[in-house]
Amino acid sequence: MPMRVMILNGPNLNLLGVREPKIYGSVTLAAIEKSCREFTDSIGATLAFHQTNWEGQMVDWIHAARQEADAIIINPAGFSFYSIAILDALKMFEGPIIELHISNIHAREATYQHSKMSSAVRAVICGLGAYGYVVSLQCVARMLDALPDSLPQPLRIGPV
């Protein structure tokens, strides 16, 4: 069965590329989705890509992922810093989860530095801009052994 990935985006990310380009870049969420889909198509994986401004909707998608996805990539945005409900939902997912932030949250104001989600995820990627989405996809594909053999070994496996 092809690898199934669910990418989840939290509040305000629908406005990406529209405001604060110095922090979040000028790429839109639609462009990020297109790029992610090109990547998953190229490795024969399937992709569900969602954005919501609503906490309950995010919880529902994480629950759905238990049946519908092998891995989750989540940019929880503002939920990162307070949502115990999303943290609890993430703990119920058995596959790999990558927490992703476009900006380097550690280099930002104190309010944005401590994500409550990080204790429930396999890895955290931040500060790579929109490219972080594609990097995260590559990482979950590697975790689930879903990268094509044609890729060079350092990309597929890393140092041996």
Ligand code: CA2
């Ligand atoms: O860097 C990230 O990806 C964040 O998750 C984005 C969140 C912020 O709360 C986190 O600290 C880091 C905020 C998203 C706000 O989205 C905007 C979209 C367009 C213009 C301005 C902000």
